[in-house]
Amino acid sequence: xxxxxxxxxxxxxxxxxxxxxxxxxxxxxxxxxxxxxxxxxxxxxxxxxxxxxxxxxxxxxxxxxxxxxxxxxxxxxxxxxxxxxxxxxxxxxxxxxxxxxxxxxxxxxxxxxxxxxxxxxxxxxxxxxxxxxxxxxxxxxxxxxxxxxxxxxxxxxxxxxxxxxxxxxxxxxxxxxxxxxxxxxxxxxxxxxxxxxxxxxxxxxxxxxxxxxxxxxxxxxxxxxxxxxxxxxxxxxxxxxxxxxxxxxxxxxxxxxxxxxxxxxxxxxxxxxxxxxxxxxxxxxxxxxxxxxxxxxxxxxxxxxxxxxxxxxxxxxxxxxxxxxxxxxxxxxxxxxxxxxxxxxxxxxxxxxxxxxxxxxxxxxxxxxxxxxxxxxxxxxxxxxxxxxxxxxxxxxxxxxxxxxxxxxxxxxxxxxxxxxxxxxxxxxxxxxxxxxxxxxxxxxxxxxxxxxxxxxxxxxxxxxxxxxxxxxx
Numbered sequence: 001x002x003x004x005x006x007x008x009x010x011x012x013x014x015x016x017x018x019x020x021x022x023x024x025x026x027x028x029x030x031x032x033x034x035x036x037x038x039x040x041x042x043x044x045x046x047x048x049x050x051x052x053x054x055x056x057x058x059x060x061x062x063x064x065x066x067x068x069x070x071x072x073x074x075x076x077x078x079x080x081x082x083x084x085x086x087x088x089x090x091x092x093x094x095x096x097x098x099x100x101x102x103x104x105x106x107x108x109x110x111x112x113x114x115x116x117x118x119x120x121x122x123x124x125x126x127x128x129x130x131x132x133x134x135x136x137x138x139x140x141x142x143x144x145x146x147x148x149x150x151x152x153x154x155x156x157x158x159x160x161x162x163x164x165x166x167x168x169x170x171x172x173x174x175x176x177x178x179x180x181x182x183x184x185x186x187x188x189x190x191x192x193x194x195x196x197x198x199x200x201x202x203x204x205x206x207x208x209x210x211x212x213x214x215x216x217x218x219x220x221x222x223x224x225x226x227x228x229x230x231x232x233x234x235x236x237x238x239x240x241x242x243x244x245x246x247x248x249x250x251x252x253x254x255x256x257x258x259x260x261x262x263x264x265x266x267x268x269x270x271x272x273x274x275x276x277x278x279x280x281x282x283x284x285x286x287x288x289x290x291x292x293x294x295x296x297x298x299x300x301x302x303x304x305x306x307x308x309x310x311x312x313x314x315x316x317x318x319x320x321x322x323x324x325x326x327x328x329x330x331x332x333x334x335x336x337x338x339x340x341x342x343x344x345x346x347x348x349x350x351x352x353x354x355x356x357x358x359x360x361x362x363x364x365x366x367x368x369x370x371x372x373x374x375x376x377x378x379x380x381x382x383x384x385x386x387x388x389x390x391x392x393x394x395x396x397x398x399x400x401x402x403x404x405x406x407x408x409x410x411x412x413x414x415x416x417x418x419x420x421x422x423x424x425x426x427x428x429x430x431x432x433x434x435x436x437x438x439x440x441x442x443x444x445x446x447x448x449x450x451x452x453x454x455x456x457x458x459x460x461x462x463x464x465x466x467x468x469x470x471x472x473x474x
Contacts, residue, residue: 049091054402070450099139099425101405104371136377179227286366294371303344320462355390
C-alpha cells in the first residue's frame with residue numbers, strides 16, 4: 001500500500017487493533033496456503049516415538065503425536081485415540097523434532113553478480129535450493145536480501161501451491177544508506193527523513209515478511225571502510241516498519257554496532273558478534289533484552305573448508321541435493337580460488353571466536369536462532385554441526401534451529417515446537433540426535449503443515465540418480 005493511499009495517511013501509524021488483527025490473519029493464512037500444496041489435510045498418528053519438542057525440555061519416550069487439519073491436534077504419552085481412518089505410523093526406535101528453520105538465507109538464482117554469469121534470475125535454481133531445504137528437514141526459511149521481483153514471485157508460487165517448497169519468507173531488497181554494506185541495485189537507499197518515506201512505502205507495498213537493514217562500516221578483517229547508516233535515520237526506519245506491523249533485523253558484526261542497533265529499536269540481529277569475544281555485559285544485555293540473534297557460523301567457515309577439505313562435498317546430503325556440476329566446480333575452481341583468498345583465512349581464525357560467542361550467549365540466556373547466510377539444506381546442517389562443535393548441547397542446538405528461530409520471525413505462538421495447536425511441521429528421524437547431532441541428518445520423513453512430503457518427487461540429484469529419495473542421509 002502506498003503511504004498516501006493508506007486509510008490512516010496523515011493520522012499516524014495504523015491502530016494497534018488493526019496490526020494485531022493483521023498478525024492473526026497472517027498466521028491463519030500461513031496454514032491455509034501451505035495446505036494448498038496437496039489440496040487437503042492429512043490425519044495421521046505417530047505412535048511410540050521419542051519426542052524432542054523443540055522447547056528445550058527433555059526428550060519424552062513413548063510419545064504419541066496426532067496431526068489433523070495441518071496442526072498438532074494431540075501430543076502426549078501413548079496411547080492417544082485417533083479418528084477413524086487416520087494413518088498410523090510406528091515410531092518405535094525413531095525420534096520426532098520440529099521442522100527446522102534457516103532465518104538467514106540469500107536464495108540462489110536471483111541473478112546476483114556471482115550467479116548465472118550475469119544472465120539474470122534462474123528460477124529453476126531457486127526452486128531446487130528451496131527443495132534442498134525441504135529434503136533436509138528445514139520447513140521454513142527467511143530470505144534476507146535478494147532481487148525483489150525474483151524472490152517475491154517464488155514466495156507467491158510457494159504460498160499458492162504452484163511449487164513444492166520449504167515455507168519461504170522474504171525481506172526483498174535490503175534498506176540501507178547510499179554507499180553502505182549491500183547498497184546494490186536491489187537495495188532501497190535512504191539518505192534523509194522524512195524524504196525517504198516514499199521509497200519505504202514502495203518497498204512495503206510488496207508485503208515483505210521482514211525488514212533488513214545493514215549497519216556496518218567495515219574496516220575489519222580485510223575489508224575497506226565504507227559509509228555507515230546514521231543511527232537517527234536507522235531509528236526512523238525501524239519505527240516506520242514496526243508501525244506497519246513488520247519486524248526488523250540488522251546486519252552487524254561487532255558488539256558496538258549491535259548495541260546501537262538494539263537501542264535504535266531493532267527486533268533481531270542478522271549475525272553474531274564475530275570481530276572479537278563478546279563482553280560479559282553484552283551477554284547480560286542480550287539476556288535482558290531477549291533480542292534473537294542469528295548464528296551464521298558456516299558462511300565464514302565455508303571459505304577455508306572448501307579450500308582445505310573439499311571432500312566434505314562427497315557426503316551423502318551434499319550429493320543428494322547439490323547438482324554434480326556444482327559440486328565439481330566447488331571442488332576445483334572454488335577450492336583453488338579460496339586458497340588465495342585472504343578473507344578465507346581471516347574467517348578461519350575468527351569462526352572459533354564466533355562459535356564461542358554463540359555458546360556463551362546461549363548458556364547466558366540469550367536467544368540464538370539458526371541462520372547460515374547461505375542457500376542450501378546441507379549448509380543449514382553444517383550450521384548445526386558448528387553450533388554443537390562450539391560447545392552448545394545438542395538439545396539446545398535443536399531449540400536454536402526450531403523454537404528460537406520461530407521467535408526470531410515473531411511466529412513462536414504458531415510454529416517452532418511440537419505442541420498442541422501449532423502448525424504441524426516435523427521431522428521424523430531414524431536415530432537419536434541427542435546422542436550424536438549428526439543423526440539429525442538421518443531423516444525418515446518430513447512433514448510441512450500437516451502434509452507428509454514425498455521426498456522422492458523433489459527435483460534433486462538423488463531422485464534423478466536413483467529414481468527416489470533414500471530413507472536417510474548420513
